[in-house]
Amino acid sequence: YKKNLKALYLVHPTNFIRIIWKIFRAVISVKFGRKMMYVNCLNELSQYLNLDQISIPQPVLEHDERLMAKNSRFSSSSAAAPSPPHTPAPTPLPTQQFGVSLQFIKENHQGEVIPPLVRQCVEFLSSPDALETEGLFRRSANVSVVKELQAKVNQGLPIEFNGDVHIAAVLLKTFLRELEEPIMTFDLYDEITQFQSISKDERPRHVKILILEKLPEDNYQVLKYIVRFLSKVMDRCDLNKMTSFNLAVVFGPNLVWSQSGQLSLSAIAPINMFTDFVLVHHDQIFII
Structure with a gap:
């Protein structure tokens, strides 16, 4: 089903994986290469997929937390900065059919x-x-x-x-x-x-x-x-x-x-x- 693949998300890629991919990308079809996407953390992945409907193994969640904590220490913003306020879901249009009951x-x-x-x-x-x-x-x-x-x-x-x-x-x-x-x-x-x-x-x-x-x-x-x-x-x-x-x-x-x-x-x-x-x-x- 390679022809049916729309996107391949590689989560938490290491430098070694990036190097290997760069080497072999030359012999892999250009079309397939465009489908490959690096995702550094689960938060980035949530922009493309509904994580609530994916059973993510606990070790992956823990590894993601460690990476996020590590990155926050080197971030210019304080790790203790308050998270943005929760934005309530917008009221659906009367004509809406997706995402409603x-x-x-x-x-x-x-x-x-x-x-x-x-x-x-x-x-x-x-x-x-x-x-x-x-x-x-x-x-x-x-x-x-x-x-x-x-x-x-x-x-x-x-x-x-x-x-x-x-x-x-x-x-x-x-x-x-x-x-x-x-x-x-x-x-x-x-x-x-x-x-x-x-x-x-x-x-x-x-x-x-x-x-x-x-x-x-x-x-x-x-x-x-x-x-x-x-x-x-x-x-x-x-x-x-x-x-x-x-x-x-x-x-x-x-x-x-x-x-x-x-x-x-x-x-x-x-x-x-x-x-x-x-x-x-x-x-x-x-x-x-």
Whole structure:
């Protein structure tokens, strides 16, 4: 997937690594070389990635603290200088769809349960050409274009995908990932991450209880809408290579995460298994 790589961030690079990279950069493709970015500390990395959704090992955090403390001693500013005051999050625009709740979108879009962006992405991706695109939902898209379209959506402006299925696919995943609360809600996180421990005979009943009884009605409707679309993607897996398992790997972390925002390695397998089960048995789970 080197061709799909948009950026490679090297955190806490040593001088030795910098020298080695400088030597070998001459024999590595120029295009790949531009994707390599040095990041001296986690604070710099936070400008590009949402660190709350990354499980960073404790030794890395401790090393980062030591580096920051060391740098502060040589800084012209005092290490004891007070940190800047916390700036409250800006009030979202009524037209905003990214980074807000399903309820907020519903209240500000004429009571529509299915967010307009979700509907637009799904309708665009439901064409035969889009459904048969190899690597649908696994391929990346131009980051700057995605951010530009996000801004337009939040401002209530119309957007066009210009025939690029990967732009629409990434926007759909980004929408789900940036919701204030995941589609499967924080309350159901612990039960979902215990999915592997449930016997195979009990899994159908357990999943039905989670989705039909415990999931809020609006969340249920959005999940059903997305899963039924993904079933169409699965039906063409011979062409797009997106089996239920591959889709579960992509969508699982975008449907389920904890209130802390971090996704531990131990939670990935049960979340993906749960998502795969929902996709495979969707016609037995969701009420028409």
